[in-house]
Amino acid sequence: MLGIEEPDLEAVLGQLPERLLSRTTLVVPAVLESAAGRWWKGPMRLTGEGGGDSTQHGSLGVGRAEERAHRLLRHVGCDPVVLVGVDPLGIDGAWHARGTALDSAWSAQLNPFLTLATLEWRLGVQRREFHDAAMRRVRAFVAADRDAGLRVVDSGAGTVPEAMIMPMRDAIRRFGGAGRPLPVPRSVARPPSPAAAVEVRAPVRVTAMVVACAAAGGTGVPRSLESEFGGRPVLARTVARVASAPSVERIVVLSDDPASASAAVARAGPQRVPVEVEPAAVPLRGPESHAIAVSRLWCDSMWGGGIGGTTVFDEMLAPAALAAALEARRLDGALVVGGDWPLVLVDGGAGIEDVAGRFQAIGRRGIVFGDAPPGLSPCCAGIDALRSLAERGTGATVGAMAGLRGKWNYDLRGAPRWVVHAPFAARLATVRAIFDSPRAKVRLRRGIEPMLPEQGGARPGWAEIVAALERQHAALPTHVPQHVVVEACTGRFANGIASPHRYGTVQRRPMTPALMERILSQLGEARDVVVTFAGLGDPMRHPDLPTFVRMARESGVRAVHVRTELLAGAAELEALVAAGVDVVSVELHAACAHTYRQMMGFDRHDEALGNVRRLLDLRRAPEGMDRDLFGLPFVVPRMQRRGATVADLAPFWQEWGHLGTAVLESPPDAFLGDEVGARPDRLVDCSNPLRSQRRELWRRMKVFSDGSVPVAECDLAAVTSVASLERVGVLDAWREVVSRRRDIRRDEGTGAIELRTRSP
Structure with missing residues (x-):
């Protein structure tokens, strides 16, 4: 029951x-x-x-x-x-059994x-x-x-x-x-009403808008919509797929390069419905696009979960251009997909028919979307919602409008009416069905092209797509890891409960500019790589950190994240922001001076708070746009959820929760060879499920400051190192790491300490 x-x-x-x-x-x-x-x-x-x-x-x-x-x-x-x-x-703030x-x-x-x-x-x-x-x-x-x-x-x-x-x-x-x-009496039949005798529903009819940005995908990855997928341009495949939906009565391709879009659409052949190519009245990628891309790059295989609650639909939507196109046609809303979404679902699995039907049922207003993996579920948007999004003020993202910015948790027990649930197996999948980065193109071509119909249509369905892409995710890597965690040095100020040095002193030589350049020069070709500077030490203790950040941006890395105690002077903070850092995580671990002293080992709480507020003031957002949503760098206050901080959880959230970026995390594991530093804590465990940790490890590689690469991310003493980037390439090292992790999963099971993440 x-x-x-x-x-x-x-x-x-x-x-x-x-x-x-x-x-x-x-x-x-x-x-x-x-x-x-x-x-x-x-x-x-x-x-x-x-x-x-x-x-x-x-x-x-x-x-x-x-x-x-x-x-x-x-x-x-x-x-x-x-x-x-x-x-x-x-x-302790935990409401569900694990x-x-x-x-x-x-x-x-x-x-x-x-x-x-x-x-x-x-x-x-x-x-x-x-x-x-x-x-x-x-x-x-x-x-x-x-x-x-x-x-x-x-x-x-x-x-x-x-x-x-x-x-x-x-x-x-x-x-x-x-x-x-059981001896239960038969259900009492309800007397049929005249209206129920014949159920008459208005047919669902919707105009589909295909957002065709010629130069880049939703995460800012350079790509062309003329790239071949299944023998045709990806834009042609997308148009043919959308045209096969019975509820679609017209397709409008909104493009910033109408000539190339028209040529690509022509290769789709005759369609069931009219297809028009229209030049966008305003740029499809506005000044806020980089901030949205940064927020999504860390979770691009998930429909939601971006920094501040952004979704895959925020990547794709061009609200100002869409609102102008709808107004010119006197339409109150439309179904919207990206031009590089050739596998958008048609019927079932929270596809076009399901989303369009829900949109019509609630009065063709607001935003309605499905929760299948990125590229599989479309969204429908009313013109008033698009106008609100185009203002880019407070709450002007799809995630914020849906309440994902700290107000509503997506779960199994229910969802607001604007979410159409995909089948459970599809919701659990973390694959990306968008034809943008070289990595994604390889996976889609190898996994999906053999089952594509010649003339387009609704097949394959979600089950075939998800299974094929999951097999490709598990294959031997063809590109460098999507997320590289670089340890700049091993020194840090903290020596309290939150410090990794409580397990003993570990020293390695700091990262050199020459080694950093060698590593970064191999990351740009994949076009979707992000870099985090974090590790045993605080990267802000390294004098060349701003230089490293600038080198990463120049090499083609899509986003740069620094995790730090933020105990530095004003000039150092300004230099870091000027270098182009995209995200700064601050290890506060407290909401008062007493707890800070316990967690960090010294009393510099006021200095840390002052630096967080100074960093918030240094954020820059495009003129007229909400700085919390679109201001870079994103500032992410973090606190470990443990016995020493339990009294600070509520005040910490009260202080920083309004940013939409604050993070609570469980105490990290530490691997020291034969010894495992477990979480010696009395609180109910709220660490991320092992399934989530393993997924991160299939896209993430850690590099120590001396260039060695460990298999286990929890390894502090480099006892599991399998390669040195001073001698081998990043891709070769990554393949060796993945191979060793596979062996560990086979021999020791999925719960092995080597298959857990050090940080979320």
Whole structure:
């Protein structure tokens, strides 16, 4: 039995498959019958909660959905009742047991700038006012059952002391019985209404806008829409795919190079619907595009999760140009895809038909999108929403409008009406189906081209696409790693709980400009590489850090991130910003001087806070645009979530949460050869799931300051080094690292310490 709260009714019922609805009985208060009937086609039983005319029905009593579900189960004779969805008590800001399906759903968004601890805390901020009272009521009815001689099994988080704690599998084996049907009365048939006799729906009709930026993709990667994919230009493949959708009545290709776009579209051949190429009234890539690209480069294989909550739709949308095109045609909205999205889904899997249908159902306003991997789900946008996005003021990104900027957590239990859920397996996939970077082109050509139809169409579907691309992600690398973590030096000021030097002194010679140039010169060809300066030491202790940042930008690296204690002078901060750093993570780990002293080992809290505020003032955003959303560098305050900082979690979030970039993270692991420095902490574990950590390791390589490359990112003492970049190339070293990690996964399992990340 699934308990659904009223606010989640539309989101949950609207996503369930028809075959499930037809075989399941819905128990719902009579006052919600008409609302539920829009999605529910199976049997329905009405109860009397809610007052009014519903009082003629029997009532399950007051309380939340899980309480009423429990009463119904007892009423029909269930014993024991197994609890599988009761959350923990919110202890330490953790609200869910680890290892659940929710972990899997969230793991598809986690990246260096969005952690499980952050998602849990944001969720707790929203639920704190009601959760404790609800949990007390749950414990009360469990205690009453126990006193009555009835059994209750907790197969969820194990946080109900009065219940018997037992895994779900064991509970089914022990209590499952022979599968006798329960003596439940037949559902009362609802009298058919005249309107229900013949269901008439207005056909879905939508104009599709294809945003065809000629020079670069959504993450700023240089590419051409005339590149061949399946024997035709990728733009032609995209147009043919969109044209096969029954709901599309016209396609408008919005281009900043109409001549080349027209030539590419002509190679698509005749289509079912008219296709027009229109020059964009304003540039498709505005001055804010670089900030959006920076926010997305760290998670480009996820539909959401960008710094500040940006999404793949922020990469692609050109709101000012789209709004102008819609206004010229007197349209109130359109379906929008990128010109390099040749695999956008048509029917099923949160594709064109699903998204267009939802857009029409809510009145063709706002933003509606699907949550399949990047390039598979389109979005629909109303003209008013596009005008708001074009202003680029506060909240003017798709992610911010959808509430992803610290207000709403994407999970399995429900979603706002603007999100169309893809199948669960598709939501968990972290692949990129956009034909932009050389890396992505190789994967799509090898994995997808053999199954492409000659004339375009709706095939292949999401299952074939996801499976093929996941196989390509697991193949031996053809390019350098997408994320390179460079240790500039081993020295840092901190020597407290948060310092890696608490495991002992480790010294290596600092990175030299010559070695740095040798490494960076090999990264530009891939066009999608990002670099992080972090490691055992604080990179700001290295005098050449601004030079290294500038060298990285000049070599073709797409974005540069520095992780630091930020204990430096004003001149050093200004030099770092002037060099072109894109993201600065600040290891604060405290919200007061006392905790800072514990975590860092000295009392420089005021200096660190002053430097964070100075760095915020140094951010630069295009004129008239929101500095928190589009100001670079992004400033990311970080705090370890551990026993020493538990009292500071709330004030830390109150101080920095409004930025939309603050991160809570679990204490890191450390690997010292035969010894593993585990997390010696009393708090509930909120580290990123192992699945998420492994995914990061398949795209990330660490380089020590002396040029050695370890297999284990948690390795502090270089005991797992397999190559030196002074002697071998970056690609050769990366292939060796990937090969060793595969061997470890095969021999020691997926939980090996070598397959965990040091930082998120």
